[in-house]
Amino acid sequence: MTTSGAGASARVTFDPRRTADPLCVSENKRPAHSDHRWFRDADEALSGVSSFEQSLSGTWKLHWARNADGVIDGWQQPGVDTSGWDDVRVPGHLQLQGYGTPQYTNVQYPWDGHEQVAPGQVPTRYNPVASYVTTFAPDRPLEAGERLGITFHGAESAVAVWLNGAYVGYATDSFTPSEFDLTEHVTDGENVLAAQVFTWTSGSWLEDQDFFRFSGLFRDVVLTRRPRVHLEDIRVTTAVSADLAEATVTVRVRLGGPGSVRATLEGVGALEEQADGSLAVAVRDPHLWSAEDPHLHDLVVEVLDDDGELLEHVPLAVGLRRFAIEDGLLRINGQRVVLKGVNRHEFGLNGRVVTREETEADIRILKAAGVNAVRTSHYPNNTYFYELCDRYGLYVIDEMNLETHGLWDAVANGDVTLDEAVPGDRPEWLPALLDRAASMLERDKNHPSVVMWSCGNESFGGSNLLAVADWFREHDDRPIHYEGVHWDPRHPETTDVVSQMYTPAAAVEAFLAEHRDKPFVLCEYAHAMGNSFGAVAKYVDLAYREPLLQGLFVWDFADQAVRTTDRHGRTYDGYGGDFGEAPHDGDFCGNGVVLLDRTPTPKLAELKYLYQPFRLSVTRDELTVENRHLFTGSAAYDVVVTVAREGAVLAEAPLATDVGPGGTTAYPLPVAVPDVPGEYTVDVSIRLRSATAWAPAGHEVASEQDVFRVGAPVGRPPAPRPRLVNGIHNVGVHGPRFSALFSKLHGGLVSYRYAGRELLRSSPRPCFWHAPTANERGWGMGAEDGQWLLASRYAALRPGTPAPEVSEQAEGVAVTYRYALPTVPASGCDVTYLVDGEGRVDVTMIVRPGDGLPDLPELGLLLEVPADLHRLEWYGDGPHEAYADRRGSVRLGRWSAEVTELLTPYLRPQEAGNRTGVRWAAVTDDRGWGMRVSASEADGLELSALPWTPFEIENAAHPVDLPPVQKTVLRPAWRRRGVGGDDSWGARTHPEHLVPAGEELTFRFSFEGVL
Incomplete structure (x- = not known):
């Protein structure tokens, strides 16, 4: 039974057993309506404070019970003494105020495995009930004909309301307003308002989103007066x-x-x-x-x-x-549009309790990164989100509060039949769906930012969803989105666009070669979990090459986590399992291009580069500008071109451009690349000429760089020959400022002293391993590649070979170790150190993988040096981390950073902090003493400089669990595996970004002391 409207029910109270009835959607809830505000007059409207509104947000009294049996009889009556009850914040999640625990699950229903609960029923043993009480007095008596209402803007997952002991009404749907009429029960004096919030109701089966599970009054509660007209x-x-x-x-x-x-x-x-x-x-x-x-x-x-x-x-x-969809394409004001989007949970440091100011800050981040679209995954947001999107300019896919992923899995696994799918074709679920659809559409219909309605997320298919789509069409003309048709194609007319998730770019292109009937939207793609977001350029390039690919929505904007403290009082961001809850899904909530506190990750910089509104191509003499704007010419922006030699700026000049929307024009460079031998970079920066609401003047909206080499590299002058001491147990190589000892007993370089001080904390060793990224964990890297972990930790000198092999050469003394690597089949690695008289050590690593072994996670050498060498300076890609498949946003230049700050603090520690294209790098102490690493190839090497080994990083569950800083760990590498990014549960790094498998590999670089 679904009822709405004041006086629609004769019930005098609410029976909690009705929370287990899918047909009990609401009682006495006022009809959904637009989110407009009303004021006395223009002056009051200008102030922004309406005399028709009275906020009840603040401190309320709370009685919390583990289930319905623990609720106090008659608790809602005015005479009940609540002075001994707890004080809680409204809005606020109860789990973040000490009641129950936060629980993160992706697909799993939070009660799964605890109670045998059929769809529509609710757990009874543990299903907390929160009884809230507050008092209020109207700020003035009701005028003739005036009515008083109350709106709960967010109550998870359902709320029943009493005023002065009289039952007012009940409503489900956590994420849209529940409004009730109080007029018949309110007095001019003090009133006792009671609200009971049920953690899980039948409606919770429709709310199986990938998020932290909370409960309570988490959005504002407001009294509103309605005049006689x-x-x-x-x-x-x-x-x-x-x-x-x-x-x-x-x-x-x-x-x-x-x-x-x-x-x-x-x-x-x-x-x-x-x-x-x-x-x-x-x-x-x-x-x-x-x-x-x-x-x-x-x-x-x-x-x-x-x-x-x-x-x-x-x-x-x-x-x-x-x-609208015009001529088969999504168009805004007649122009084909590409929705360069993200999915965004309404989530921050206080969970889903977010303020307008926090929301506005998010939108500024998105706009500054070139994002033009947001999907409200997977529920309607606070109403001010849409107001801000109107003002700042974002296209919004407004998504209904619906996800039944756990039940969809049951269908996919064959545990239930198609007839048992929820909501599927089951008539008892249709009233709840239509109520949620109406609550969203009626509230948000006047926002120009809302360009599509979404029927929900990951809820399979069926006639109920088709009915929702038809209801949307009956009441509005915006296109309808629903991805589940991809999995249950019985009713393709449910959606006006083809929507898929995590389909590889090549598969999208192949699909569109045969299916040309609807625009194509990737409502989720580029699963940005942990250190990820690799090879995303393939998708963006396709969107500008294939007219039907018109929507790209990254999963997702910000990490979901709950800030907490460990037993030592150290603060960290907790994920699933950190609060003693089960079931949970671990760190699968860490998918953001920004961290929980909105600290940008390198993924955000890459997103900005890929989504930038201009595509630029630079040659030594010319700049080509492709304007991807639909309505704005390039003349509205400042363009600055800079030429630098090996990081040192030589010249900078403005360039006037006038490329119309959708146009492409080439311009001569206003700066010249010199003919003097060297390596030069030409950087182009397109910047805001004037400040906007989301960024100051001078903010860079697009950039590009190209590298040009003039003449042959200048060779290193010959060094004097070093002194060789071939001892009983050690081989010594010495020069005026250095000494190196190679052990015959322990199989490696055991000492390298420069300017009288030791630079090594341990023997350098071949490294083929890094801490698995979230994506690598998703496809089982540990089990598949574990032999390379053994090879990195337990390489042994090859039996029957000299240890080491020593030879004097014209360039210096060569010392070679030949290692047997404990893989099956066996692999080998030779490491040769060629030391000249000035202390430069040229390293050559040759790896011979055993037949049939998987590709190496990386090929490099691990060097531990003193922690005092805390400052890294490098000439290479920067300023942020980069990988083979995520390099678009980095620029070749001279950069510096503190080693302790180079491990990007992803929610769970993993391989991070890499620098690509490094020509040289130096780690030094405060006086400049330290070690310099140089590449042997013109395009540079990859370099990691961190306070921890890959093994220590892998062992840490959170950044706070990393051990105290005792060393600096350098890992120069020929190549590291790209991070991947199509998804985080099986998708591999694209082949071109792997270390080649099944062939002999050689890596050369050098290191030396510096002062």
Whole structure:
């Protein structure tokens, strides 16, 4: 049974057993309506404070029970003494205030394995019930005909309400407003408001999102007054002509009480009443809204009673835009659009309790990174999110609060039949779905930023979802999105776009070669878990090559985690299992391009590079600019071109460009690359000329670099011959400022002293291993590649070979160790150190993998040096970490950093901090003493400089668990495996970004002391 509207039910109280009835969607909930605000007059509206609103957010009293049996009888009555109850914050998650524990699960229902619960039923042994009580007095008596309502903007997962002991109503759906009428029960004096929040209800089966499981009143609670004539609902639509020369704004209203409305569009004039009762006005040469230019028109609607008295002043921001599928493509104002998007959970340091200011900060980050679209995964957000997207300019896929992934798995695994799928074709679930659809659409319909409605996420298919899609179409003209049709294709008409998740770019291209009927959207792609986001350029390139690929939404924006402390009082960001909960899904919540506290990761820089609105191509003489904007020319931006030699800037000059939207033009460079031998970089930076709401003037929106080599590299002058001492147990190689000892007993370089001080903390050793990334853990790297871990830790001198082999050569003394690597079949590795008289050590590593062994995670040498060498300076790619498949955003230059800051603090420690294209690097102490590493190849080597070995990193569950800093660990490498990024549960790094398998590999580099 689904009821709504004041007085629709004769019930005098609520029976908690009804929470297990899927048909009990709501009782006495007021109809969903637009999210407009109303004020007394224009001056009050200007202040932003409405006299019709009274916030009840703050401190409430709470009684918390493990289940319904623990609820106090009659707790909601005014006479109950709550002075001994706990104080809690509203809005707030109960689990973050000491009641129960946070629980992160991806697909698993949180009660799975604890109780045998059929879909629609609820757990009874542990299903906490929160009984909230607060008191309030209306800020003034109700006027004649005025009504008082209360809105719970977010109650997880359902709320029942009483006022002064009288039952008011009940509502499900955690993420849209639940509004009730209080008029019949309110007094002018103190009132006792009681709200009971149930952790899991039948509706929880529809809320199996990939997120932390919380409960409580987590959004604002607000009292609202409705005058005797009230604007109950307003619908604003805009129609833009085919030639964009005219737009029509139409307003339809639903009034409560006898009265009338008048409306004015700023700069245009009054809207005129139409034959159907609507109000409309035509706008000539309209300034259209888009993500590039989010221009808003101010619309004012005034509500009058029959005597002409102004009762309500309602301001709205209207965006004139046309978004639709036209000629088979998604178009904004007639232009094909690529939705360069992210998925975003509403989540921060306080879980899903987020403020407008925090939301605005997120949107600034997204805009500054070139993102133009957001999917509200997987539920409607706070209403101010949409207001901010209107103002800043983001296209929004507004997603209904629906996910039944755990039950979908049951269908896929054959545990239940297709007929048993939820919501599937089962009629008892349709009322809840339609209620959720209406609550979202009616609230958000007037936002120009909302360009598509989504029926939910990962809930398989069926006739119920088709009914939801048809309901959307009946009430609005925006396209409909639903990805589940990909898995249950019985009703393809459910969705207006083809939507898939994590399909490789090549597979998308192959699909579109045969299917040309609908635009294609990757509603999730580039699963950015941990150190990831590799080879994403393939998708973006395809979107600009294939017209039907029009949506790319990264999973996801920010890590989900709960900040907590360990037993030693150290703060860290906790993930699944850190709170003693089960079941859980570990660190699978760490998928953000930013961290929990919005610290950017290198993935964000790569995202910005891939999503930038200009594609640039640089030659030695010319710059080609491709403008990917739809409505903005390049002349609106400043372009600066810089030429540098090996990191030192030689010249910088502006360049005037005028490339129209969608155009491409080549320009001569305003700077010259010299003819003097050397390595030169040409950098192009496109910057904001003026400040915007999301970034200051000078913010870089696009960049590119190319590298040019002139002449042959200058060779190193010959060094004097070193002194060789071939002792009983050690081979010594000495020069004026250095000495090196190679052990015959222990099989390696055991000492390298420079300027009188020891530079080595242990013997260098071949390294073929790194701490598995999240993606590598996902496809089982530990089991598959574990032999390379053994080879890195337990290499032994090859029996029957000299240890070491020593020879004097023209360049110096060569010392070779031949190692047997404990792989099956066996592998071998030879390491030769060629030492000259100045202390330079040329290293040659030759690896011969056994037949059939997998590719190496990396090929390098591990060098441990004193922790005092804490400063890294390098000439190579920077400033942030990079990998073979994630290098677009780095630039060749001279950079410096503290070694202790080079391990990106992903939620779970893993391989991170790598630098690519390193020509040379030096780790030094405060006085400049230390070690320099140099590449033998012109394109450089890869380098990791961290305070920990790969083995220590792999053993740590959180960054706080890493051991105290005792050393600096250098890992120069010929190549490291790319990080991958298609998904995190099976997708491999693309072949071109692997260390080649099944062949002999050689790595050469050098190191030497510096002072």
